[in-house]
Amino acid sequence: MASLAALGGACLAGIGCGAGVVKLKATAVASTATTQASGASPAPVASEAGDKKRIAQCNCGQLRVTVTGPDPERISLCHCNLCQKQSGNIFAVQARFPKEQVAIEGKSTSWKLPKDEADQIAYRNCVSLGGGAVFHFCPECGSTVWYTADADAARIGIKVGCFTDPSFPPPKLSGFESYMHPWALNTPALQVQHIP
Numbered sequence: 218m219a220s221l222a223a224l225g226g227a228c229l230a231g232i233g234c235g236a237g238v239v240k241l242k243a244t245a246v247a248s249t250a251t252t253q254a255s256g257a258s259p260a261p262v263a264s265e266a267g268d269k270k271r272i273a274q275c276n277c278g279q280l281r282v283t284v285t286g287p288d289p290e291r292i293s294l295c296h297c298n299l300c301q302k303q304s305g306n307i308f309a310v311q312a313r314f315p316k317e318q319v320a321i322e323g324k325s326t327s328w329k330l331p332k333d334e335a336d337q338i339a340y341r342n343c344v345s346l347g348g349g350a351v352f353h354f355c356p357e358c359g360s361t362v363w364y365t366a367d368a369d370a371a372r373i374g375i376k377v378g379c380f381t382d383p384s385f386p387p388p389k390l391s392g393f394e395s396y397m398h399p400w401a402l403n404t405p406a407l408q409v410q411h412i413p
């Protein structure tokens with residue numbers, strides 16, 4: 218993991234903070250979400266200064282995160298077992314945004330890993346390397362939208378898929394590649410029937 222550490226921290230998914238978690242969680246629970254119809258998030262909107270307003274939301278739309286600012290500096294792709302299980306997919310992509318750029322609306326249920334100091338996680342994962350993380354998912358539809366982690370107190374992690382934005386910048390980091398499904402990053406080479 219030395220190379221990952223050199224790139225700015227061993228915890229790929231790790232974002233977040235301790236005190237900030239409470240504050241942000243309270244905000245999320247107290248606010249009334251502007252529920253949007255299920256489906257894709259709105260397209261990003263660029264300001265005159267070049268900043269973009271992006272919205273990430275769960276499948277049902279009640280949990281949404283609005284981010285305003287420049288493109289994130291850190292976007293990572295992770296193949297670890299945690300990211301696979303959590304996403305229900307074979308890898309996960311997440312981006313870190315400074316907390317002051319993030320506004321959270323809607324209810325979320327949180328899940329902490331590890332749950333306490335005695336919690337022995339049986340598989341390698343990107344979170345425990347950084348001390349732990351708290352993930353927030355929609356209690357209605359189950360989408361994990363945002364999270365915080367002990368490794369980075371200044372930023373909030375957002376699952377890139379929740380932006381449903383193909384123009385979102387690509388990852389700059391890739392970790393836990395020993396867990397990678399061999400075809401995962403070479404889908405154009407697959408012999409498949411293409412469904413429009």
Ligand SMILES: [Zn+2]
Pocket residue numbers: 275276277278279280355356357358359360
């Ligand atoms: Zn939902």
Ligand SMILES: [Zn+2]
Pocket residue numbers: 229230295296297298299300301342343344393
């Ligand atoms: Zn991971």
